[in-house]
Amino acid sequence: MTRQHPRETAAEIEPQEQNRQPGLESEMEPPAEFIRDDYEGSGKLEGKVAVVTGGDSGIGRAAAVHFAREGADVAVMYLDEEEDAETTAEMVEDEGQASLTLAGDVRDSAFCQAAVEEVVDEFGDLNVVVNNAAAQVVKTDLTDISDEQWEETFATNIHGYFYLTKAALPHLEDGDTIVNTTSINAFRGHDTLVDYSTTKGAIVAFTRSLSQQLAPEGIRVNQVAPGPIWTPLIPATIGQYDPEMVESFGEDVPMGRPGQPSELGPAYVYLACEDSSYVSGQTLHVNGGSVIGG
Structure with missing residues (x-):
């Protein structure tokens, strides 16, 4: 089968929404690409x-x-999207590797601790931690952001990173890695995602500070800053605010389209493996050509 170019996939995105967050892969049209x-x-x-x-x-x-x-x-950690998580696990196993699915809320420190213990019990080791779970809600006016929304966005997007990393650190050794997901919005801001963008800025500081703390131990900490990427979060958040906005998602970057998750995966591989052995505290900007400071 001939692979469809991401430009062609982007042209097929039509207005759509999902009524829950996190969103579901099964409801996206067109489906996302995860690996070439x-x-x-x-x-x-x-x-x-x-x-x-x-x-x-x-x-x-x-x-x-x-x-x-x-x-x-x-090990795949997820909130409650069981079908999607099982699909990811099957994809991992199709590559000849073992998988483990762990359902729970990263806002809960006890869950993060238990999850790490289960991973180590199952596999006997832990070498790479990817903090990636995120939530966002579109609000065009700061005064419309409730205290509860502000606190919940921080709880998922940065507290969860802290909880999981804290639980994992006793198991990490020289040569192991932590890769955090920040966002282009940490560097340029976003007028309708103030709380989300603020948490992504916190992740930048977390990554840079922790990288300095752990460098003497040989543990590297880096981050990826995605631009607009075609994931379920888009119809579940932007689409819920205005389904028509989904159709033009990503058109504001120089490449004029959203990226595919498959275009992010190799960045995580680079930061997780020995290819980046002299890299820590740094950011890989995978954003469709936007020039961002930092």
Whole structure:
């Protein structure tokens, strides 16, 4: 089968919405691409164990499947999207690697602690931590953001990163890695996503500060800053605000289209493996050509 170019896929995106968050892959039209058929793994993560939050769909699924193709076993943490999570696990297993699914809320420190313990019990090790789970709600006026929304966005988008990383650190050793997902909006802001963008800025500071703390131990901490990527979060958030806006999603970047999760996966591989052995505290901007400082 001839692979459809992401430009062609972007042209097929029509107005749509989903009535729940996180969104579901099964309701997206067109479906997202998670890994190219011609992506060839070369054992960059052979023998490693990774855990990915928000691994059921979107960028998290892409990271998980790329890791598996590079030889890693992968634990998939997710909120409650069981069907999507099982699909990710099957994709990992289709690559010849073991998978583990863990349902729960990263806003709960106890869940993060229990999840890490289960990963280590199952696989006997933990080498790569990907903090990726996120929530966002479109609001065009700061005064419309309730205190509850503000606190819940922070709880998912940055507190969850802290909880999981804190739980994982006792198991990480020299050569292991942490990869956080921030956003283009941490660097340029977004007028309708003030609370979300603020948390993404916090992730930048978290990544840079933790990288300095852990450098003497040989543990590297980096981040990926995606631009507009075609994931369920888009119809579930932007689409819920205005379904028509989904059709033009991503048109404001120089490449004029949203990216596919498959275009993010290799960035996570690079930061997770020894190819980036002299890189820590840094950001990979995968954003369709936008020039961003930092």
